[in-house]
Amino acid sequence: MKVFFLATLAVLSCHAAISQPQHEFRGVWIATVDNIDWPQKGVYTTYGQKAEFIRQLDLHKQNGMNAVIVQVRPSADAFYPSKLEPWSQWLTGVQGKSPSPYYDPLQFMIEEAHKRGMEFHAWLNPYRANFNINSASIAKNHITRIHPEWFVNYAGKKYFDPSNIDGQNHVVAVVRDIVKRYEIDGIHMDDYFYPYKVPGKEFPDAASFIRSGTKLTKDAWRRSNVDSIIRKLHAAIKEEKPWCKFGISPFGVWRNSSTDPEGSNTKAGVTNYDDLYADILLWMKKEWVDYVAPQLYWEIGHRLADYKELVDWWSRHSYGRHIYIGHGVYRAYEKNPAWKNPKELPNQIRILRQYPEVQGSIYFSSKSFDRNPNGWNDSLQNNYYKKPALIPEMEWLPSRNTI
Numbered sequence: 001m002k003v004f005f006l007a008t009l010a011v012l013s014c015h016a017a018i019s020q021p022q023h024e025f026r027g028v029w030i031a032t033v034d035n036i037d038w039p040q041k042g043v044y045t046t047y048g049q050k051a052e053f054i055r056q057l058d059l060h061k062q063n064g065m066n067a068v069i070v071q072v073r074p075s076a077d078a079f080y081p082s083k084l085e086p087w088s089q090w091l092t093g094v095q096g097k098s099p100s101p102y103y104d105p106l107q108f109m110i111e112e113a114h115k116r117g118m119e120f121h122a123w124l125n126p127y128r129a130n131f132n133i134n135s136a137s138i139a140k141n142h143i144t145r146i147h148p149e150w151f152v153n154y155a156g157k158k159y160f161d162p163s164n165i166d167g168q169n170h171v172v173a174v175v176r177d178i179v180k181r182y183e184i185d186g187i188h189m190d191d192y193f194y195p196y197k198v199p200g201k202e203f204p205d206a207a208s209f210i211r212s213g214t215k216l217t218k219d220a221w222r223r224s225n226v227d228s229i230i231r232k233l234h235a236a237i238k239e240e241k242p243w244c245k246f247g248i249s250p251f252g253v254w255r256n257s258s259t260d261p262e263g264s265n266t267k268a269g270v271t272n273y274d275d276l277y278a279d280i281l282l283w284m285k286k287e288w289v290d291y292v293a294p295q296l297y298w299e300i301g302h303r304l305a306d307y308k309e310l311v312d313w314w315s316r317h318s319y320g321r322h323i324y325i326g327h328g329v330y331r332a333y334e335k336n337p338a339w340k341n342p343k344e345l346p347n348q349i350r351i352l353r354q355y356p357e358v359q360g361s362i363y364f365s366s367k368s369f370d371r372n373p374n375g376w377n378d379s380l381q382n383n384y385y386k387k388p389a390l391i392p393e394m395e396w397l398p399s400r401n402t403i
Contacts, residue, residue: 021353024389025291025324025360027067028060028369029123029249033074033131035090037366044092046101050108056366057112063369063377064385067119069188069249069362072106073174075136076129076143076160080106080182084174086139096139106182114183119391121186121247122178126171126229128192130158143170152205155198162194162225162277163208172232179240186245187237191295193226194277196270222277234288243400249293249326249362250280252310254317264313267304284319290394291321293362297328299338300347308351315355322392324360325352332373342374349384359392 035041038056039049060068072079077088077095081104086096091105099105106122113120129144130136133156138144144151144158150167151158160167175187194203205222214221230248237246255263255273262281263271272278283289294314298305314323327348331339338344352358363369369377 019353020384020387021389023359023392025067025322025362025392026065026385026389027069027119027121027293027324027360027362028065028366029362029364030056030068030070030366031074031364032071032079032088032090033125038070039091042093044099046099046103049091049099049105050103053109054112057116057118059369059377060366061116061118063380064388065118065363066389066391067121067185067362068109068113068366069121069123069186070109071123071125072178073122073124074128075125075131080104080178082174082177084170084177085143086141089137093137095137095142106178110183117388119185121188121245122182122184123188123190124171124175124178125192126189127160127162128157128195129160132156133158152203154195154203155201157195159195161205161208162222162229163205163212168225168229168232171229172236175233176236176240179237179244184244186247186290187233188247188249189233190249191251191272191276191278194222194275197275219274219277223273223279226277227279227282230283230288231286241400242398245290245394245397246288247291247293247324248278248280248283248289249295250278251276252294252296252298252326253305254280254313262317265309266306269304281317281319284317284321287321287396289321290397291324291359292318293324293326295326295328295364296348297326297331297364299331299336299344300351301338307348311352311355311358315357318357320396322360322394323358324362325358327361327363329363329373329376330365330368332368332376340374342376342379345374345376346379346384360389 031037038053040052076085078085079088079091087098089095110120129151150160150164152161209218234246237244250272253264253266253268253271255271256266256268257263272280296307296310298307300307
């Protein structure tokens with residue numbers, strides 16, 4: 001009798017460990033910049049691009065995913081026909097050149113995702129305008145040629161000056177255009193607002209800071225610039241389609257507790273607030289964003305940024321918005337022993353499911369799943385994502401069917 005009881009208890013414990021929520025966001029980032037995930041380098045045929053995208057979608061569907069976050073504007077360019085910005089060089093090899101035979105990649109991708117019951121979030125980089133000043137293909141009608149005064153050069157790239165109101169308004173117009181014309185489920189932006197700092201090089205906005213006449217410190221002024229565009233983007237998205245979601249995937253650490261008592265028990269060398277000038281918590285408190293997907297690309301027990309500590313911290317700082325944890329599955333291909341452990345990702349999923357404030361996951365990035373790293377495709381298919389999950393509802397958003 002005792003043996004039977006213990007066996008039953010073990011089965012129940014195992015079942016509880018891999019119990020699957022009925023509602024859970026399960027997304028994958030598909031990066032197009034530099035052809036990281038799609039399209040494949042050198043594959044500029046319409047047929048080849050469509051076939052590869054469908055292959056990736058089918059793999060993710062098989063793995064139990066219910067959403068894709070696809071980069072459609074990696075560098076002030078477009079993976080769709082636009083009057084505001086030229087065709088992307090990573091689509092056809094030459095910026096400004098349309099696909100041949102012609103098709104609308106964004107419309108195609110949305111339709112294929114929706115056919116499979118998956119949400120489609122359009123991922124845009126807000127301020128990067130030239131990925132490589134020395135080698136990038138830049139069309140005559142690219143915004144950097146039309147309004148060079150809006151931009152600054154930093155570490156071999158060209159960026160919008162975040163303090164430039166005309167530049168901000170251009171980005172907002174691009175987003176409004178996408179939301180208006182396409183049946184996307186969300187607009188998504190990553191962690192690149194002010195760029196990551198390069199040691200010994202100051203971001204070249206000193207003249208803009210002086211011209212602004214602000215009484216703020218430069219750091220506070222930079223944060224206010226980013227706050228400004230987030231507020232404008234939120235307003236534009238909701239004006240066009242109130243049900244369209246707006247999400248941000250910030251760097252995984254807001255601030256360290258050594259700097260701010262509200263910060264996490266981490267020792268990160270970079271933080272959103274202090275280095276990228278992105279006050280994520282303010283945006284959540286003000287309800288300017290619908291979800292946040294912090295990039296927790298560290299392992300459980302990391303000495304400077306422990307995954308478990310950060311999941312707990314973000315769960316306590318959700319302010320009623322959705323939290324989707326960003327997982328660095330690409331790290332399975334690194335030499336770090338922690339990421340050679342087949343249990344690392346399953347254990348990460350187990351941890352986040354302990355927090356009701358955390359509603360799911362997003363994985364970086366798509367092609368990392370091609371070789372079934374550490375058997376994680378099998379783990380998702382056979383255990384953790386074996387049962388399909390519905391997208392968690394955002395009760396503050398209206399249904400698209402009611403408007």
